[in-house]
Amino acid sequence: MSGAAPDAGAAGRGGGGLGGGGRILVVDDDRTFRRSTAELLREEGHEVDAAAGAAEAGELLERRSYDLLLVDLRMPGLTGDRLVEVLRRRGERIPILMISGYGTVESAVDSLHVGADDFLTKPVDPDELVRRTADLLRRRPSAGSVDGARFAGMVGASRGMREVFAAIEKVAATDTTVLVTGETGTGKELVARALHDRSERAGGPFVPVNCASLAEGLLESELFGHVRGAFTGAHADKEGLFRAAHGGTLLLDEVGDMSLRLQQRLLRVLQEREVAPVGESRTIPVDVRVVAATHRDLDAEVEAGRFRADLFYRLDVFRIEVPPLRDRRTDVPLLVEAALERLRSRSGRAVPDGCSPLALRLLEAYRWPGNVRELFSVLESAAIRAEGVRIEAHDLPEAVRRSGEGGARSPGTRESDGGGPPSGRYTAPGDEAEERAAIVAALDRADGTRSEAARLLGMSRTTLWRKLKAYGLDPDCA
Numbered sequence: 090m091s092g093a094a095p096d097a098g099a100a101g102r103g104g105g106g107l108g109g110g111g112r113i114l115v116v117d118d119d120r121t122f123r124r125s126t127a128e129l130l131r132e133e134g135h136e137v138d139a140a141a142g143a144a145e146a147g148e149l150l151e152r153r154s155y156d157l158l159l160v161d162l163r164m165p166g167l168t169g170d171r172l173v174e175v176l177r178r179r180g181e182r183i184p185i186l187m188i189s190g191y192g193t194v195e196s197a198v199d200s201l202h203v204g205a206d207d208f209l210t211k212p213v214d215p216d217e218l219v220r221r222t223a224d225l226l227r228r229r230p231s232a233g234s235v236d237g238a239r240f241a242g243m244v245g246a247s248r249g250m251r252e253v254f255a256a257i258e259k260v261a262a263t264d265t266t267v268l269v270t271g272e273t274g275t276g277k278e279l280v281a282r283a284l285h286d287r288s289e290r291a292g293g294p295f296v297p298v299n300c301a302s303l304a305e306g307l308l309e310s311e312l313f314g315h316v317r318g319a320f321t322g323a324h325a326d327k328e329g330l331f332r333a334a335h336g337g338t339l340l341l342d343e344v345g346d347m348s349l350r351l352q353q354r355l356l357r358v359l360q361e362r363e364v365a366p367v368g369e370s371r372t373i374p375v376d377v378r379v380v381a382a383t384h385r386d387l388d389a390e391v392e393a394g395r396f397r398a399d400l401f402y403r404l405d406v407f408r409i410e411v412p413p414l415r416d417r418r419t420d421v422p423l424l425v426e427a428a429l430e431r432l433r434s435r436s437g438r439a440v441p442d443g444c445s446p447l448a449l450r451l452l453e454a455y456r457w458p459g460n461v462r463e464l465f466s467v468l469e470s471a472a473i474r475a476e477g478v479r480i481e482a483h484d485l486p487e488a489v490r491r492s493g494e495g496g497a498r499s500p501g502t503r504e505s506d507g508g509g510p511p512s513g514r515y516t517a518p519g520d521e522a523e524e525r526a527a528i529v530a531a532l533d534r535a536d537g538t539r540s541e542a543a544r545l546l547g548m549s550r551t552t553l554w555r556k557l558k559a560y561g562l563d564p565d566c567a
Contacts, residue, residue: 110135111156111226116146116172117188118164122211126159129215130222143167150176155183157225160205162189170205177204177479182443184225188213204479206446209561217561227419238420241283243276244427245420249412253280256409261287266359268404269382271411274462277382278342280409284380285338293337296330301346309351313358314366331364331375338378344404345385345396356400379404414457414464421453424461428468440472444480447533450526451482455492482533492530525560528553532562 113135117123120141127137138153140146142164149155158176160169167175173185187205207221238246240254260267261284269277278297285295300308314329330339341347347355358364359379363372381404390396414420425444433440444452448471457463471484482490528546535541543553 111222112136112154113138113157113159113222114146114149114155115139115159116141116143116164116169117159117161118142119161122161122213126213126218129218133219133222135222143169143172146172157222158183158185159222160185160187162187173204186221186225204445207561221561238423239427241286242279243283244423245417246423247412247417247420249417250420253409253411256407257283257287260284260407260409262289264288264378266378266404266406267380268387268406268408269380269411270387270408271382271384272413272460273384274460275411275413276461277384277411278340280411281338281340281342281380281382285378288338288378290337290378294334295338295340296334297340297342298330299342301343305348305351308347309354310367312351313354313364316366316369327366329364329366331358331377332373334377335375336377338380341379341381343383343385344381345383345387345390349395349397352397352400356397356403359400359403414460418453421464422449424464425449425452425468428465429472431465432469432472441475441480442478445482447482447530448480448485451485451489451492451530454526454530455489482530490530490534492527524556525562528556528560528562 110133113130115123115126115130115137117126117139118141123139123141127139130137138149138155140149143166146158146160160172162169169187169189173187176183176185184206185204186207186209188209188211190211206225209218209221238244238250240250241257243250243254245251245253257280267281267284269280271277281297282295285291298308298311303311310327310329312330314327314332316326341355358375361372362376363374365372387396387401387405391398391401414424429440429443443449452464452467459466467486467489468480470486471480474484475481528542531542531545532539535545539553539557540550543550546553548556
């Protein structure tokens with residue numbers, strides 16, 4: 090359409106954005122707002138095109154790719170919410186920020202339901218627009234894709250995971266014993282495998298053993314081997330995992346669950362670099378790099394006398410702490426993409442392209458006691474339930490759906506036994522984005538009824554009204 094040219098701005102520049110910014114399309118029939126917004130975003134280093142309506146936007150979208158769309162809700166012809174709906178049905182995954190001069194809660198909820206990722210009301214505060222734009226651009230595939238945040242089978246762009254990746258790179262090439270700590274389900278075995286694969290031992294075996302899954306006598310035989318007749322049932326010699334890992338890496342997973350007697354035997358192997366099979370007096374030299382992993386606090390275990398201090402110092406030469414998922418919530422969109430990609434490669438059936446904005450907010454708000462392992466299980470289940478191209482909020486387990494309320498509580502607040510809303514006064518979390526997501530989720534659950542949403546959140550209707558104003562979900566105050 091010829092009318093697109095005057096507002097196209099940076100259309101002839103090419104490339105993926107200026108100064109590390111993104112390529113943004115502003116769609117608004119208000120010429121003054123359209124031009125001032127485009128100029129503001131260009132000053133922030135973004136490459137910006139502008140369109141006066143859905144038809145112009147469609148033509149530009151056919152010619153170019155964009156990292157973010159800013160769309161006016163009310164426009165002549167095809168309205169902004171219908172434009173968003175059409176784009177989502179076509180499979181477009183571009184982040185979309187809906188903007189409207191009619192700032193009602195119902196408008197915000199409807200926009201999020203059809204596929205918008207965020208909502209702002211006019212008059213738009215320039216600083217807030219810049220902040221929301223930057224937040225959405227961080228989620229775009231080109232800036233935060235799995236390919237750009239994948240390391241040795243792990244996914245993450247958060248500071249905590251970058252520190253893990255850097256630590257692996259530093260110590261992998263050495264023969265140093267490494268202690269990997271972290272909660273269950275955080276991916277400690279993946280860290281151990283990365284250490285092996287990046288070491289000079291990569292051509293040798295990688296042998297994992299879970300010390301918590303075997304009884305003491307069986308674990309001793311598994312680790313050190315035995316000779317025929319050493320005990321009842323020992324009908325043949327067994328070399329043991331230390332010898333099986335010769336020339337490679339042995340992962341002692343959940344080493345904190347090992348008995349004190351076996352800790353003594355393990356210490357001797359680490360000191361002497363030789364192993365004595367059960368029932369055998371001779372020792373056999375072994376060349377093994379040991380990586381130990383545990384979800385326990387070994388410092389506290391040593392203090393309590395449940396773990397040998399001398400063995401602890403042998404294992405804790407170089408420590409890598411894997412953060413829990415609740416401490417790296419910004420990685421959730423990346424992990425969702427990776428999980429669905431894995432399901433797609435393993436499944437013979439259709440797998441959703443992603444999650445709706447509301448479903449993603451709920452996943453980000455949930456505390457994930459089972460960490461990444463739990464997230465992947467939840468997504469596999471939700472992908473089976475999903476009927477469309479996206480996982481919706483109602484496809485998620487009840488515990489995750491309730492995180493819309495739980496995210497609005499402080500971490501220590503106990504949930505009611507009946508699974509209903511929290512009792513007592515509302516406590517806002519430290520993360521404003523999390524609080525905003527909780528409010529949006531509560532409004533969705535309450536079908537836009539503010540009094541019911543306030544009850545679910547455990548706050549007064551006045552407090553909810555004030556927070557809706559603060560987060561750009563401006564209610565109709567009449």
